[in-house]
Amino acid sequence: SEPVLSVRDLRVEFVTRRGILKAIDGVSFDIAKGEVLGVVGESGAGKSVTGSAVIGLIDPPGRIAGGEVRLGGQRIDNLSPEAMRRVRGKRIGMIFQDPLTSLNPLYRVGEQLVETIQTHTNLSNAGARKRAIELLAEVGIPAPERRIDGYPHEFSGGMRQRVVIALALCAEPELIIADEPTTALDVSVQAQIISLLKRLGREHGTAIMLVTHDMGVIAETADRVAVMYSGRIAEIGPVRQVVQTPLHPYAKGLMGAIPTLVQSSDDRLVQIPGSMPRLSAIPPGCPFHPRCPHAWDRCSRDRPDPIQHAEHRVACHLYDANDPTAKAHMIHTH
Ligand code: SF4
């Protein structure tokens, strides 16, 4: 069946005094109904920018420079700002790292839920309040008929993020984009929020794009994973395959250092010397070549196109069946 979200050759640029920076350079992926796609990578890899581009929230000096985004088959990358605002409210839910991005501290959570429900349905006040209590119960808020009248500051971080998830569900969106939804939470509640998201996605048939730097969260939650590096997808495939038998040398480095959900949430998760290049200094050819233990002369020259290899799609010359020299560089390092 048709994917809920389909992104093709997406390009995002930032226009600066020093020139045009390519933040996203040809990203393509699909997310099916009820599926969780994990998008993982280091800070600056382009994960959040990809999410922002999907929901039409790239602010100047950034701009979408090419590609297509389809939601339920319909192009949404070329909608007017007004039409896109309606798509965001109704068809795409958003969950950010800080729950207070989505909650107004001055209003009781019930008021915010009821208002959102009434925007999307013709339920009466009483009917919307009943629906809000059901949603709070569904996301695991204890005593929801009482807590509904609380203010956001009266909830713990984890409970607040549950309220945000309830808020995202009010419109019964086709797609939820969750950007580092557990990064600000105590480690003890991270796993609960993650399993809640996963369960709700399944039960509601929502497609979920889960953006995180935490490979442990991806391994626990995602059905498929896209590993991003320098604004491109280095490798994408079913999570088990990519975690257990990564193909791209960068993904191999990443998987060699899977943090668990109980470890800290810092960004240094790759045991590969060096760091990801700044946007202003992305090297030609494969952006990973200065750090890659397999690189050969072709890698600094040609940009690797994504290649289908078993169930993975990998952007690396090593897997180019048409390059007779590639095999010679497939040394074992991990
Ligand atoms: Fe390494 Fe070359 Fe593959 Fe890039 S294309 S990951 S440099 S082997």
Ligand code: MG
């Ligand atoms: Mg980010």
